[in-house]
Amino acid sequence: MSNANPCLTCGACCAHFRVSFFWGECQSAGGTVPDEQVVLITPHRVAMRGTEYKPTRCVALLGEVGDVVRCTLYEQRASPCREFEASWVDGQHNPRCDEARKAHGLPPLTPPIQPSLSPDRVA
Template sequence: MSNPCLTCGACCAHFRVSFFWGECQSAGGTVPDEKVISISPTYVAMQGTTEKPARCSCLMGNVGEGVRCTMYEQRSSTCRDFEASWEFGQKNPHCDQARAAHGLPPIDPPLEPNLSPDKVA
């Protein structure tokens, strides 16, 4: 199964992406300082995600068609921890919410290879 995130990007264009400022490069983290804005004394957010409509400044491409993160290897824990529905066998309602906000259907669960209509579970 190919990564559904590469044709989606809805989460990057729907939610505020905030995280502890210690993840920024100036504090020894990986997130480039110039890609964030301060939202409190201890938290920052990715540029473009603090207002509606939100869209992370690092999202390249068209939501629902083809996208990529221009700083994927340097992304925050918030981004690293976000899972597409069914990525690890469970539905993620936040993924479905972001997709719905962009007119995209929820991701279908994977087919069970050992089940077929002619087999009784």
């Protein structure tokens, strides 16, 4: 059984949702997100370039959605990216993950198969 991160063969969320966040996460304000990678949305909010309009695709996404992808700003990514989890990564379903995958013609992720323990087995 593989424990590979499903995000490395997906990227649908990066090419479906607007990634907006407080401007204080930008490097010029002491944060980590490079200023040149964002656009101003409101006086206090920015969005990752490419996610401010449809069709959406974050400029930091490298690769083909549904195949092999990676974030070129992974260590510097914004809080919405850090907080977004693929379905079932921590045992929790994420309907927004399903939504993004569906928008790109990908099936929803499924929970990992749990081995069944026989009631006759003594630990």
